[in-house]
Amino acid sequence: TQISLKHGSHRSGKRTDATMQRWREYGLGQFIHWGIYSIPGGGWDGKTYGGAAEWIRSWSGKDAPNDWRKTYDNLYKQFNPVDFNANKWAEQAKNMGAKYVIFTTKHHDGFCMWPSKYTEYTIANTPYKKDIVKEVVDAYNKVGIDVYLYFSVMDWSHQGWRYDIKSPEDSIAFESFKKFTRNQLLELLTSYPSAKGLWFDGTWDKSWVKQAEFADELETEMRTLRPGLIIGSRFRADDFGKRHVDSNGVMMGDYEQGWERNLPNSIEDVHGHDWDCVMTIPDNQWGYNSHWKGYVKTPYNLIEMLVKSVSLSGNFVINFGPDGKGNIRQEETSIAKEIGDWMKTNNEAIYGCSHADMKKQDWGYFTQKGRKLYLTVFNRPINNCLNVEISEKGVKPTKAYFLANKLPVAIQDAGKNKQNNNLYNIVIPAKYISDKPFVIVLELEESQTNEKAYQ
Numbered sequence: 403t404q405i406s407l408k409h410g411s412h413r414s415g416k417r418t419d420a421t422m423q424r425w426r427e428y429g430l431g432q433f434i435h436w437g438i439y440s441i442p443g444g445g446w447d448g449k450t451y452g453g454a455a456e457w458i459r460s461w462s463g464k465d466a467p468n469d470w471r472k473t474y475d476n477l478y479k480q481f482n483p484v485d486f487n488a489n490k491w492a493e494q495a496k497n498m499g500a501k502y503v504i505f506t507t508k509h510h511d512g513f514c515m516w517p518s519k520y521t522e523y524t525i526a527n528t529p530y531k532k533d534i535v536k537e538v539v540d541a542y543n544k545v546g547i548d549v550y551l552y553f554s555v556m557d558w559s560h561q562g563w564r565y566d567i568k569s570p571e572d573s574i575a576f577e578s579f580k581k582f583t584r585n586q587l588l589e590l591l592t593s594y595p596s597a598k599g600l601w602f603d604g605t606w607d608k609s610w611v612k613q614a615e616f617a618d619e620l621e622t623e624m625r626t627l628r629p630g631l632i633i634g635s636r637f638r639a640d641d642f643g644k645r646h647v648d649s650n651g652v653m654m655g656d657y658e659q660g661w662e663r664n665l666p667n668s669i670e671d672v673h674g675h676d677w678d679c680v681m682t683i684p685d686n687q688w689g690y691n692s693h694w695k696g697y698v699k700t701p702y703n704l705i706e707m708l709v710k711s712v713s714l715s716g717n718f719v720i721n722f723g724p725d726g727k728g729n730i731r732q733e734e735t736s737i738a739k740e741i742g743d744w745m746k747t748n749n750e751a752i753y754g755c756s757h758a759d760m761k762k763q764d765w766g767y768f769t770q771k772g773r774k775l776y777l778t779v780f781n782r783p784i785n786n787c788l789n790v791e792i793s794e795k796g797v798k799p800t801k802a803y804f805l806a807n808k809l810p811v812a813i814q815d816a817g818k819n820k821q822n823n824n825l826y827n828i829v830i831p832a833k834y835i836s837d838k839p840f841v842i843v844l845e846l847e848e849s850q851t852n853e854k855a856y857q
């Protein structure tokens with residue numbers, strides 16, 4: 403039975419408008435975490451902070467430098483990224499094949515990368531002075547990449563921020579915080595009208611979770627101000643504090659935002675929702691960290707996650723963390739280049755593609771667009787046969803070829819299995835050598851024969 407909700411989800415099922423369809427077809431995105439946390443880059447005075455670099459303001463205890471909080475809160479006075487060139491970033495993202503970018507306008511520390519009228523803690527009061535959000539929006543739009551604005555509701559710099567509302571004082575303080583938050587969001591939408599959506603973060607604390615009505619009305623106000631605006635499942639909680647999906651299990655917002663540094667494993671995990679996965683290159687660093695500890699993902703780790711995401715009807719967003727001077731680090735630059743080279747050859751298997759109702763095979767992933775199946779091979783079988791099992795009656799493959807050079811590939815009929823599904827081997831020529839994942843296109847036709855005739 404349905405629970406009656408005033409502030410639950412206001413729509414079930416996928417959005418069907420053209421703006422959301424464009425979002426659905428992106429495939430690959432870029433996240434950029436850039437702020438004054440990029441200046442310390444994960445350490446200070448020769449000491450290193452153990453957490454995520456963009457959380458370094460919360461560094462405390464004996465490991466933290468003396469007066470760390472005061473030092474951090476004054477860092478903006480030295481923020482002068484002389485090497486910053488938004489056009490260079492946009493060019494690199496274009497070459498990587500990103501179709502959208504999510505940019506941190508304000509992270510949890512509350513520092514605003516745009517000259518907000520509602521606080522002094524902004525880029526306007528740094529030696530740099532200029533509106534970085536505008537520079538990024540203009541540069542990325544100029545190369546045809548859509549811009550989404552990351553905004554952290556949690557704001558450690560604001561006097562009115564509370565983790566929970568436990569007293570009348572908390573309520574009064576939080577009311578001022580809510581007004582401030584609404585003002586900043588309307589300011590962002592008004593100042594950067596080409597932004598296609600907002601990527602909310604910092605919305606898990608009880609204080610915000612208790613604001614079901616306020617957040618619901620604010621979301622409606624933003625959508626009215628900017629028709630088509632895309633807002634994910636993280637922005638608000640329902641009447642009973644449920645987040646991402648409401649108390650009736652219906653997703654809040656336009657797409658699932660829960661896939662942070664994590665991927666669904668099957669189409670069932672996706673629950674028919676639009677979704678994107680946001681992924682760090684090192685284990686768990688979003689802002690610039692001068693020394694990445696632990697494993698750093700290779701371009702092909704990331705390409706496999708990208709293809710897996712699209713094979714499960716999602717988008718994959720790779721995070722970049724420029725340093726305090728505005729440089730994108732060498733490791734990220736070479737990853738962007740390698741991914742871009744792969745995308746130049748294989749992006750037809752990504753853009754506008756989605757899940758194919760095919761049995762998952764060990765050799766890699768299916769993506770589909772219309773009657774074309776794209777088989778991206780990560781694990782080439784020793785026998786060079788890509789198993790394909792088609793359960794959809796009356797459908798058969800008629801053509802197979804390498805996406806890269808259109809050279810034909812043989813299709814062997816491998817009979818039927820016990821489930822009466824049709825089996826095929828797509829045979830990779832033994833002489834074909836590739837040290838990189840490759841794509842085979844399989845064209846499907848409704849077969850003339852009527853399957854029923856054989857039953």
Ligand SMILES: C[C@@H]1N[C@@H](c2cn(-c3ccccc3)nn2)[C@H](O)[C@@H]1O
Nearest residue numbers: 435454456457509603604662680688
């Ligand atoms: C998109 C990413 N979300 C931010 C984050 C993640 N978390 C977090 C907090 C507690 C548990 C797990 C994750 N807190 N903030 C990260 O700082 C980055 O901005």
